[in-house]
Amino acid sequence: xxxxxxxAVFFDRDGVLNxxxxxxxxxxxxxxxxxxxxxxxxxxxAGWLAFVVTNQSGIARGxxxxxxxxxxxxxxxxxxxxxxxxIDAYYYCPHHVDGLIAELAVECSCRKPQPGMLxxxxxxxxxxxxRSLLIGDKPSDLEAARRAGIRGYLFQxxxxxxxxxxxxxxxxxxxxES
Numbered sequence: 001x002x003x004x005x006x007x008a009v010f011f012d013r014d015g016v017l018n019x020x021x022x023x024x025x026x027x028x029x030x031x032x033x034x035x036x037x038x039x040x041x042x043x044x045x046a047g048w049l050a051f052v053v054t055n056q057s058g059i060a061r062g063x064x065x066x067x068x069x070x071x072x073x074x075x076x077x078x079x080x081x082x083x084x085x086x087i088d089a090y091y092y093c094p095h096h097v098d099g100l101i102a103e104l105a106v107e108c109s110c111r112k113p114q115p116g117m118l119x120x121x122x123x124x125x126x127x128x129x130x131r132s133l134l135i136g137d138k139p140s141d142l143e144a145a146r147r148a149g150i151r152g153y154l155f156q157x158x159x160x161x162x163x164x165x166x167x168x169x170x171x172x173x174x175x176x177e178s
Contacts, residue, residue: 005126007133007171009043009164010118010145011087013054015137016155017076023058025068027075035161041085042164049125052076052090053117053134053144060099069094089124091117112136113143118150131171135163 014020017040019031043050052073058064073090080086093112099105110116122129134145134152145152153167 004128004130004174006047006049007128007131007174008049008051008088008121008125009167010051010053010121010132010134010150011040012112012134012136012138012141012155013052016135016160017052020137023063025056025058025064025072027072030072030076032079033157033160035159037080037083037085039160039164040080040087041083042161043168044085046168048168049088049127050086051121051125052087052092053112053121054090054092055096055112055140056092056094057096057099057111059094060096060101060104062100066094089121091121093117112138113140113147115144115148118144118148122148128174131174133167133171135160135167 011017014024017036018024019033021029024030040050056069059066069092077087093110095104095106095108095111097105097107129149132150134141134150135155136142137155142152142154153163155163
């Protein structure tokens with residue numbers, strides 16, 4: 001029997017890990033939500049994988065480039081590391097049908113509510129899909145989770161740490177363990 005991979009928490013970025021200030025792409029514009037760092041650390045300490053899955057239409061719209069997103073994600077990783085936490089991988093969708101950058105102004109399989117980013121992470125990391133979950137702040141996030149075959153939780157502010165704890169607990173132990 002093949003051993004299952006680790007379960008994962010997929011975090012939407014803007015509106016979940018940070019306050020959504022519209023097209024956030026620099027550390028100066030990034031403000032963590034309450035307990036976001038502690039929530040990521042809890043995922044790490046529980047032995048789960050932690051991923052960021054984020055629509056970044058600002059790239060297609062010409063507001064900023066992929067390098068800005070990469071720099072912000074490196075900065076986030078450094079900030080998390082200062083608190084003993086980390087994201088295992090960052091996935092983002094640069095597409096939007098109304099974009100100004102022609103090659104990115106397309107319908108794609110990665111822009112949420114499509115599940116492409118989640119499915120890519122699952123394939124890349126051998127994720128235990130049955131126990132995995134997504135935390136997002138929009139119906140499109142929850143729809144992406146549904147399409148990927150995982151549970152979705154709507155974050156509407158408050159304690160992200162409490163939501164993560166409850167969601168991981170609700171997942172239960174791996175099959176065959178108790």
